[in-house]
Amino acid sequence: MPLATTAPTRAVSDGVGAPLITARELTRRYGAVTALDSLTVTVPEGITGLVGANGAGKSTFVKVLLGLIDPTSGDAAVLGHDVVRDREAIRALVGYMPEHDCLPPEMSAAEFVSFMARCSGLPATAARERAAEVLRHVGLFEERYRPMGGYSTGMAQRVKLAQALVHDPRLLILDEPTNGLDPAGRDEMLALVERTGREFGIAVLVSSHLLGELERICDHVVLIDGGRLVRAETMRALTGETGTLVVEVDGDAVAVAAALSARGLAVREERGRLAIELGDDPVEHTLDAVRDAIVAHDAGLLRLERRRGRLEDLFAAAGAL
Numbered sequence: 001m002p003l004a005t006t007a008p009t010r011a012v013s014d015g016v017g018a019p020l021i022t023a024r025e026l027t028r029r030y031g032a033v034t035a036l037d038s039l040t041v042t043v044p045e046g047i048t049g050l051v052g053a054n055g056a057g058k059s060t061f062v063k064v065l066l067g068l069i070d071p072t073s074g075d076a077a078v079l080g081h082d083v084v085r086d087r088e089a090i091r092a093l094v095g096y097m098p099e100h101d102c103l104p105p106e107m108s109a110a111e112f113v114s115f116m117a118r119c120s121g122l123p124a125t126a127a128r129e130r131a132a133e134v135l136r137h138v139g140l141f142e143e144r145y146r147p148m149g150g151y152s153t154g155m156a157q158r159v160k161l162a163q164a165l166v167h168d169p170r171l172l173i174l175d176e177p178t179n180g181l182d183p184a185g186r187d188e189m190l191a192l193v194e195r196t197g198r199e200f201g202i203a204v205l206v207s208s209h210l211l212g213e214l215e216r217i218c219d220h221v222v223l224i225d226g227g228r229l230v231r232a233e234t235m236r237a238l239t240g241e242t243g244t245l246v247v248e249v250d251g252d253a254v255a256v257a258a259a260l261s262a263r264g265l266a267v268r269e270e271r272g273r274l275a276i277e278l279g280d281d282p283v284e285h286t287l288d289a290v291r292d293a294i295v296a297h298d299a300g301l302l303r304l305e306r307r308r309g310r311l312e313d314l315f316a317a318a319g320a321l
Contacts, residue, residue: 020045020171020203021065025074028060028227035060037227038074043205047197049214049221049235050207057227058207062173066096079170092120095164099175102160105149109140109159112148113166120167127166134162138192154185161192171203172196178213186210190217244307245283247274247290251299259293275307 021043028036036057052058063069065078067087075082081089103112110131117127135144138158143151148159157177164172177193178186194217197204208214214221214235221238223230231238249256257274260267265286266277278286287304294301 019043019077019080020048021076021078021205023061023074023076026061026064026071026076027073028057028064028069029072035227036064036071039224039227039229041222041229041232043222043232044220045203046219047194047204047206047217049218050205050224051209051211051214051221052224053209056224058224059175060227061224062175062205062207065090065173066094067091092167093170095167095169095172097160097164097172097174097177099179101156103148103151103156106147108145109135109148109151109162110144112159113162116163117166122167130166130168131162134165135159137165137196138162139188153180154182154188157181157185157189158192161189161196165196165202169202171205174204174206176208177206178208178210186213193217243278245276245278245286245290246270246303246305246307247276247301248272248303249274249294249299250302251294252297253299255297256290256293256299259296260289263289263293265289273303 019042021041023039023041026036026039027034039057039061050058050061060069064071064076064083067083067090070084075084077083078090079093081093083090107115110128113131113135114124114127117130118124122130132141132144135141138161140155140158140162143155148156151159157179161174161177164174174193178189181189190213193204193206196202197217206214206218218235220232220234222232247256253269253272253274257267257269260274260276266279268275276286276290290301290304
């Protein structure tokens with residue numbers, strides 16, 4: 001990783017070549033409540049979004065992966081290491097950025113991140129050097145000696161990211177990394193997360209409910225609901241072209257819609273636009289029908305495009321299950 005001049009010495013395999021995360025029939029119960037219900041999923045390298053409503057099982061899944069809680073049944077592995085038997089190995093390879101506040105206000109960022117580096121096995125001098133490097137990476141180099149109690153929310157989030165990076169992990173698990181940030185701060189954090197994943201080759205698992213943010217930075221999405229897997233696909237597949245043609249007309253849209261319906265097309269109006277469901281006929285036939293209807297009613301064509309899927313639609317569909 002280019003950030004590091006000195007990385008911690010590991011007595012365990014670094015997980016290269018192993019799947020990033022695997023879970024098989026993973027179940028976790030809290031009394032009568034089932035938080036994870038026979039979850040089976042494989043998470044590949046890259047930046048992956050973990051999506052689900054509150055109570056869907058995201059936090060429980062993360063805690064199992066980190067070895068903080070044991071599964072009730074089933075099994076899971078992180079970089080080839082079993083989450084029950086190989087906790088120490090996993091913690092050497094994973095950096096975790098929690099959602100909740102966890103920074104001692106009286107310490108400076110340099111002191112705190114250096115301390116976390118030493119907890120990971122770096123000697124004192126290497127820990128200080130490494131802390132300075134990651135704080136520069138997250139944009140806090142000039143502020144590194146200030147007590148963290150005076151930091152803004154955005155600065156505190158950056159410190160949490162720095163401490164997750166300081167031991168040179170193979171995988172970052174980020175829990176709501178933009179929590180509490182304003183729009184500009186969210187953009188900066190997302191750019192930082194994306195740069196960390198793309199330029200330095202660190203795999204990232206991002207747990208977030210802000211779906212638009214995940215669309216911007218993720219390669220893959222894992223959607224869980226009620227502790228069960230709903231979808232696990234590439235972002236491109238989930239947000240690719242759909243079977244709906246969107247037409248915006250300058251003129252009598254109602255008449256155009258009626259003409260298209262008379263041709264046997266399924267048409268509905270959506271906020272002034274026409275949404276046409278593409279059937280089994282070639283797309284060219286639908287395009288010809290749109291052209292003819294617009295010309296027949298002396299209207300203009302402002303926009304015509306194939307609708308692309310949205311992560312919000314997938315999330316909404318899961319909620320309806």
